[in-house]
Each structure stands twice: as structure tokens, then as C-alpha cells.
Amino acid sequence: MQPRTKGLVAALTGTALGVGGLVMLTVPAGADDAPVLPEISAQELVRTALQADPPAFAGKVVMQQNLGLPVPTGGDGSGAASFGLGFESARIFHDGDEGVRIAIQDLSAEFTLVRNADELWTYDSAENTATRLDTDDVEAAREQAGKPGPRRIPSRQPAEMADPAKVAQAIVDRLSETSTITVDGTAMVADRPAYELVLTPKPTERTVLREVKVAVDAETRLPLRFEVMGNGSTEPIFSLGFTEFTVGAQPERLFEFTPPKDAKIVDAQKALKERADMAPSPQEQEAMQRFGSALDVVGDGWDTVLTGKVPQDVPAERAHPDGESDRWDGDAESPQDLLDGYGKRITGAFGAGYVITSNAGSALITDDGRFAVGAVPVQVLEQALAK
Amino acid sequence: MTAIAWDETPEVTDRRHRAPLSRLVLAEVRWIFRRPRTLVVLALLAIFPPIIGISIVLAGPGEASGEAPLFVAAATSALSIPLGSFMMLMSLFLPLAVAMAGADAIAGEQSVGALRGWLVAPVSRGRLLAVKVFGVLAVALVAAGLVALTGLTTGLILNGMDGIITLSGTTLGFADGLGRIGLAVAWVTLQLLAVGAVALAISTTTEHPMLVVALVLGGLIVSQVLSVFDSLSWLHPFLLPEGWVAAMPQLMRDPVSLDLLGEGALRAACYVVIGLSLAYARIVTRDG
Numbered sequence: 001m002q003p004r005t006k007g008l009v010a011a012l013t014g015t016a017l018g019v020g021g022l023v024m025l026t027v028p029a030g031a032d033d034a035p036v037l038p039e040i041s042a043q044e045l046v047r048t049a050l051q052a053d054p055p056a057f058a059g060k061v062v063m064q065q066n067l068g069l070p071v072p073t074g075g076d077g078s079g080a081a082s083f084g085l086g087f088e089s090a091r092i093f094h095d096g097d098e099g100v101r102i103a104i105q106d107l108s109a110e111f112t113l114v115r116n117a118d119e120l121w122t123y124d125s126a127e128n129t130a131t132r133l134d135t136d137d138v139e140a141a142r143e144q145a146g147k148p149g150p151r152r153i154p155s156r157q158p159a160e161m162a163d164p165a166k167v168a169q170a171i172v173d174r175l176s177e178t179s180t181i182t183v184d185g186t187a188m189v190a191d192r193p194a195y196e197l198v199l200t201p202k203p204t205e206r207t208v209l210r211e212v213k214v215a216v217d218a219e220t221r222l223p224l225r226f227e228v229m230g231n232g233s234t235e236p237i238f239s240l241g242f243t244e245f246t247v248g249a250q251p252e253r254l255f256e257f258t259p260p261k262d263a264k265i266v267d268a269q270k271a272l273k274e275r276a277d278m279a280p281s282p283q284e285q286e287a288m289q290r291f292g293s294a295l296d297v298v299g300d301g302w303d304t305v306l307t308g309k310v311p312q313d314v315p316a317e318r319a320h321p322d323g324e325s326d327r328w329d330g331d332a333e334s335p336q337d338l339l340d341g342y343g344k345r346i347t348g349a350f351g352a353g354y355v356i357t358s359n360a361g362s363a364l365i366t367d368d369g370r371f372a373v374g375a376v377p378v379q380v381l382e383q384a385l386a387k
Numbered sequence: 388m389t390a391i392a393w394d395e396t397p398e399v400t401d402r403r404h405r406a407p408l409s410r411l412v413l414a415e416v417r418w419i420f421r422r423p424r425t426l427v428v429l430a431l432l433a434i435f436p437p438i439i440g441i442s443i444v445l446a447g448p449g450e451a452s453g454e455a456p457l458f459v460a461a462a463t464s465a466l467s468i469p470l471g472s473f474m475m476l477m478s479l480f481l482p483l484a485v486a487m488a489g490a491d492a493i494a495g496e497q498s499v500g501a502l503r504g505w506l507v508a509p510v511s512r513g514r515l516l517a518v519k520v521f522g523v524l525a526v527a528l529v530a531a532g533l534v535a536l537t538g539l540t541t542g543l544i545l546n547g548m549d550g551i552i553t554l555s556g557t558t559l560g561f562a563d564g565l566g567r568i569g570l571a572v573a574w575v576t577l578q579l580l581a582v583g584a585v586a587l588a589i590s591t592t593t594e595h596p597m598l599v600v601a602l603v604l605g606g607l608i609v610s611q612v613l614s615v616f617d618s619l620s621w622l623h624p625f626l627l628p629e630g631w632v633a634a635m636p637q638l639m640r641d642p643v644s645l646d647l648l649g650e651g652a653l654r655a656a657c658y659v660v661i662g663l664s665l666a667y668a669r670i671v672t673r674d675g
Contacts, residue, residue, distance in 0.1 A: 003512075007668035014664015021657035025650060026624040060646075091644065103555055105644070108474075108636035110554040123556030130556060244646075253557075254642070260464075260552040 034186045035193035037218050042181045047168035052221035056096035060244040063088045068359040099255030114257040121257040130259035133268040178301025189215045189224040190245035206380050207302035230359045237359045298384040305374035305384040350385035415522045428484045436472040436538035464552040469538030470635045477631045485579045488526040489586025490599035492519040497594040512671045527579035531572045553641040567638045581655035584662025591669035
């Protein structure tokens with residue numbers, strides 16, 4: 001072969017191979033071919049999903065949201081970018097019994113939660129801090145401290161599992177009042193065939209949401225993906241789901257935790273007590289109660305609107321024991337600035353105020369401190385406030 | 388009779404044609420590591436991790452936090468100094484070392500007339516390129532290995548032998564920790580080889596080694612700038628430095644999270660194939 005031809009052939013094949021490989025990287029893995037699965041009714045799917053026991057598995061969960069909050073006028077837009085592109089991924093390991101490990105990944109840090117039959121540990125690598133709880137205290141502690149718990153694997157009480165068929169029937173009946181529930185085909189989620197359970201609002205419901213989809217694994221009947229779809233977009237407003245899911249025994253050591261040397265170890269009991277010390281003062285509690293009693297729910301189903309009154313007399317700054325305040329620093333934005341940036345001014349039968357719209361719903365705040373929020377168009381909020 | 392003589396002659400030439408590849412590679416590697424500039428760059432790379440370690444110790448645990456999150460754990464994990472050094476050095480210094488090697492390998496020898504000897508010697512062009520690739524690979528491996536060695540040593544001195552702690556809060560044995568550093572060295576070497584392959588491809592087209600270094604580093608900087616813009620996210624999987632920063636912390640998780648590392652390795656392999664095929668095409672068509 002002539003050197004020139006040889007060189008040309010080498011250059012062309014090599015470049016084609018390399019560019020082909022790079023293009024392959026851009027294509028998301030697992031192109032969606034809807035798998036063929038036996039037909040199943042919505043009620044049957046809900047029943048089997050309620051009955052399912054999670055097997056031992058390892059998986060990766062990714063959360064994506066596209067709430068589409070408006071860009072604040074006058075800002076540099078970075079705030080809106082961080083709202084719109086919030087992204088989080090976590091790895092989950094489960095031993096099929098009590099053991100769970102959840103690792104929430106940051107660029108170069110990790111928040112780890114390990115739970116087994118006896119204890120629950122959390123470890124924050126950015127702070128190098130480990131926190132321990134007895135598993136018995138976990139439920140109580142989660143209520144009090146608002147700690148993230150192993151939500152994906154709810155611990156089910158035997159009582160509520162008494163008759164899954166009945167529970168499924170009740171759930172389906174309840175939802176059928178305002179929604180159409182269907183098993184709308186199948187999908188591949190994390191390379192696994194899954195049924196798509198779809199909740200669609202009835203035509204009478206005035207909502208900005210189009211449907212809510214839950215992908216249920218065909219084999220294990222675990223929910224693999226949760227998606228909220230809005231009107232006028234094929235991209236979900238919010239999605240939380242597995243991108244990797246492998247059923248199989250997991251190494252025992254993943255469900256045990258020994259804090260590394262030099263780590264700061266927090267006694268959870270003490271932490272809870274500290275939180276109790278920081279409880280709101282009596283006036284604040286009273287204000288909160290008034291705020292709570294002013295809350296009202298207008299409508300039901302998909303067009304539920306929550307209305308209420310912003311408590312005016314709550315002190316804007318809550319003093320810390322060390323005298324510092326955790327509310328707005330000198331140069332931070334005040335609530336009024338935020339409203340000006342994110343909101344749009346409107347007037348109507350309800351009075352005058354600001355409205356903030358997003359892909360998932362809207363919020364209306366009037367000048368005299370009333371507000372209304374819901375997954376609905378603005379008109380519905382106006383009506384709710386005008387009542 | 389004549390037929391036999393005809394048979395023997397090519398055989399003799401053929402034997403003379405094939406100098407053993409190992410000897411050529413050894414000569415090339417010896418030649419590279421005798422260059423003062425190679426040694427200076429390697430020495431600078433080697434002292435980088437200890438400098439980071441010392442500055443962390445001097446700064447104290449409180450002030451180290453904030454900017455570089457991987458170094459927050461530096462006071463507690465022996466892994467964060469070698470891996471964090473890779474994260475920082477990958478942005479410019481390590482690619483500089485291989486770009487220099489790639490530039491010297493062909494353009495540099497051309498500029499001082501040394502390549503002429505290679506081209507008239509009974510060595511096929513393909514073998515010549517193979518020798519040069521081995522030379523660049525040797526520089527990449529030694530550079531990555533040196534950073535890992537001094538980094539791990541610094542980390543172990545600061546944190547003790549039982550200080551190999553992951554981001555997930557588990558403590559690793561020495562062998563496991565060494566394995567992870569080995570994986571990091573292999574991965575970084577592959578990425579650097581991709582840079583080197585591009586440098587070699589440019590190197591075959593010019594006789595100005597500075598031009599090769601400038602183009603390679605310029606391309607890297609442009610890639611890194613492009614990867615900042617979200618609006619160009621469709622382009623990002625094509626950029627070689629994509630994931631260079633994010634991949635290293637994956638080795639500090641327990642269990643190791645391999646998807647980013649695998650993706651980066653595949654991307655680097657694609658660049659190696661493209662770079663080397665273009666370099667080959669140019670070098671076989673080149674006139675003596």
C-alpha cells in the first residue's frame with residue numbers, strides 16, 4: 001500500500017472510531033424501548049406495590065427539578081439558576097432487612113446515613129462529624145429534629161398492612177374522586193422494566209399540573225421513579241428516581257459504622273436537648289398559633305389552595321444565645337426586594353399584591369399580608385382570596 | 388542458484404531492518420529522562436503535595452475549610468492529599484509535563500535535526516511513532532506516580548497509618564488505600580496519555596516545539612472555559628477535561644463510585660485513538 005493511502009486510511013478509521021466513541025458518551029444509556037409486560041389493573045398494581053418487601057439492592061437515585069422560577073429582575077440570575085437546576089444524587093444500599101446505607105453525594109463531600117437493627121449513624125464528611133442515635137429513638141428524633149430519614153424504605157407497621165387489598169381499594173377510591181388512575185404502558189427505569197402508574201386530574205380540576213407518574217418495578221414492585229409533569233412541557237417539573245438499580249446481596253460492612261478517628265462525635269440526645277433549648281419564645285408560639293388558625297384550605301383535590309395571613313408581629317430577627325442573628329445580614333435581600341425581584345404586581349377583586357408563578361404552581365401575597373398558594377393558575381388564587 | 392541468492396538477500400536486509408523495539412524504547416526513555424527540563428518539571432510536581440500538606444498544617448483545621456472541600460478532610464484522611472493534588476495539578480501542570488514530552492518527541496527533534504537520523508535509519512515509521520508514544524507514556528506514568536508517592540507519604544505522615552479514611556466515614560486498610568491510589572495513578576496516566584497523543588499529532592506537523600505546547604495548553608484552557616457554560620452542555624461530553632475535577636473524589640467514597648471514572652477513561656481512550664491515528668497518518672506520509 002502506498003504510504004499516502006495507508007496514512008489516509010489510518011487517519012479516517014482512527015478519527016471515525018474516536019469520534020464515534022465520544023458520540024456514544026453523549027447518548028444517555030438505556031434508550032427507552034417500552035418493555036412488553038403482562039397487563040395489570042391500577043388497583044392490582046397499587047396492592048402489589050403496598051405488599052412488596054424491598055429486596056437487598058444497591059442503587060443510585062437522582063433528583064431533578066425544573067420549577068422554572070422567574071429570574072429576579074436586577075439580579076445577576078445566579079439565584080434563579082440555582083433554583084432551576086437543583087440537582088442531587090444519592091447512592092442507596094439495602095440489605096433486604098433492617099440495614100440501610102444512604103450516601104448523598106456532593107462534588108467532593110458526602111453525607112452518609114447508616115442504619116441497622118440497633119443504631120443509626122450519620123456522617124458529614126465536610127464537617128467530619130458523626131452523629132449516633134439508637135434505632136428506637138429514631139422515629140421520635142426524626143419528628144423532633146427534622147433529620148432526613150430513610151424515606152425510600154418506609155418501615156411498615158403490621159396494623160396498616162392488615163389487608164393490602166382493602167388499603168389499595170381505599171387509596172384508589174380516594175384518588176378517583178379527583179383523578180383518573182391508569183396503568184399507562186411501561187417504561188425502562190434504571191434498565192429495569194416498570195409499569196407507569198399515572199394520576200391525571202379530572203377535567204374539572206383547575207391545575208397547572210398535567211399528571212403525576214410513578215414507575216413501579218415489574219419484578220420487585222418497588223417504586224423506581226416519581227415524576228410530576230406540568231402543562232406544556234415534556235420535561236418533568238420534578239423527578240426523583242433510580243438511575244441504577246441492582247438487586248443482590250450487599251456486603252455486610254456497609255450496614256455497620258465505626259466513626260473514623262478524629263471525627264467529632266455528636267451525642268444525638270444532647271443535640272435534641274439543644275434544639276429544645278432553642279424552642280420559640282411564648283410570644284412567638286402565640287404568633288405561630290394565630291398564624292396556624294388563620295390557615296385555610298380552599299377547594300380539594302388538584303386545585304386545593306392554601307390561604308392564610310403572614311404574621312406581622314413576629315420579630316424579624318430571632319436572637320441566638322450568642323447574640324448573633326441568623327436573619328438578613330446588612331447586604332442580603334430583604335423580603336420586599338425578593339418580592340420585587342421574583343414577583344409580578346397584580347390587582348383584582350382581592351386587592352393588590354405580588355404573584356409568583358412557577359411551573360409547579362403559583363403563590364399570591366397581598367399588600368395587607370394575606371397569601372394563597374397552590375398548584376393552580378393565578379385566577380384560582382385570586383378567587384380563593386376574594387372569598 | 389540465483390533463486391536461492393534472491394531469497395537470502397531480502398532476509399538479510401529484513402533482519403537488519405528490525406532493531407529490537409525494547410532497545411529503541413529504552414534508548415528513548417533514557418534520552419527523555421536525561422533532559423534537564425524533564426527533571427525540573429518532575430521535581431516541581433513531586434514537591435507539590437508536601438507543600439500542600441505543610442500549608443494545611445500551618446493553616447490549622449479551621450481555616451482550611453471553605454475553598455477546596457476535599458482538603459477539609461485533609462486533617463483526617465491520608466487519601467485527600469494525593470487525590471486533591473491530582474485535582475489541582477490536572478488543570479495545568481501535569482498536562483504541561485506530557486505536552487512538553489510530546490513536543491520534544493518529534494517537533495523538538497526535528498528542530499535540532501535529530502529526527503533526520505531516525506527517518507533514514509532502518510526503522511519503520513510506525514515503530515518510530517510507537518517508540519515516541521512509549522516515551523510520552525513513561526513521562527505521564529512517572530509524573531503521576533511521583534505525585535501519588537509524595538502525596539501519600541505526606542498524607543500518611545500527617546494522619547498516621549490508620550488514617551486512610553473515606554468520605555463515607557469508613558476507615559480503609561493500607562492495602563485497600565494503596566489500591567485506590569494505584570487506580571488513581573492509572574486513571575490519571577490514561578488522561579495524560581490522551582493529552583500526549585494530541586500533542587504528538589500536532590508535533591508531527593511542525594518543527595516548533597513551543598507551538599505544540601502552546602496549542603495543547605491553549606486547547607485545554609479553552610475546554611475548561613467552555614465547560615463552565617451550562618448552555619453548551621451538549622458539547623461537554625466531548626471535552627477531555629470534563630470530569631477531571633469530579634472524578635478524583637469518587638475514589639474517596641466507599642464503595643468506590645465508578646461511573647464517572649469509567650466515562651472519563653472511555654473519553655480519554657477516544658482521544659488517544661484520534662490523536663495517534665492522525666499522528667500516524669502524518670508521520671508515514673512525511674518526507675525524510
